[in-house]
Amino acid sequence: xxxxxxxxxxxxxxxxxxxxxxxxxxxxxxxxxxSEDGVQPPQFVHVWVANTIDYYPMWGFGMWAVIExxxxxxxxxxxxxxxxxxxxxxxxxxxxxxxxxxxxxGYATEAATATCDYALHKLRLPRIIAMIDPDNVASVRVAEKxxxxxxxxxxxxxxxxPDHVYSIAQ
Numbered sequence: 001x002x003x004x005x006x007x008x009x010x011x012x013x014x015x016x017x018x019x020x021x022x023x024x025x026x027x028x029x030x031x032x033x034x035s036e037d038g039v040q041p042p043q044f045v046h047v048w049v050a051n052t053i054d055y056y057p058m059w060g061f062g063m064w065a066v067i068e069x070x071x072x073x074x075x076x077x078x079x080x081x082x083x084x085x086x087x088x089x090x091x092x093x094x095x096x097x098x099x100x101x102x103x104x105x106g107y108a109t110e111a112a113t114a115t116c117d118y119a120l121h122k123l124r125l126p127r128i129i130a131m132i133d134p135d136n137v138a139s140v141r142v143a144e145k146x147x148x149x150x151x152x153x154x155x156x157x158x159x160x161x162p163d164h165v166y167s168i169a170q
Contacts, residue, residue, distance in 0.1 A: 024099035078111035
């Protein structure tokens, strides 16, 4: 199901057969460099896609497949999630990750902008947050480009340094 389109991207619901393409994201050490869970095996990717699909009817949103219009390639994901034990019980978090061949083209900013616009204007969510490792300069830049502002630090159990919380509201 289509969620939204941009000049160069289609953002849609995941389908089970998208798992193979998502291995380029979750199985790449450089893409997963700032992930608390690190590189994942292909089996994880298949479970992640299936779980992601289950969130759509539960929340009315989730992580969505990002498709490059020109090639029709699935290049990563962007979307919204809830982690009630991470930052706050009602927080909705923006997330995005792209396969490495698509870095440096502005796709992350384009997908994140479309996701926030959809969340704030179509879903009428009052606020969106992003939790970003401060060393992940590229993701910090994306958050700032789309109008998110630094709000505070948050220290998670087992971490050696705090993440930064960015937010944007209607």
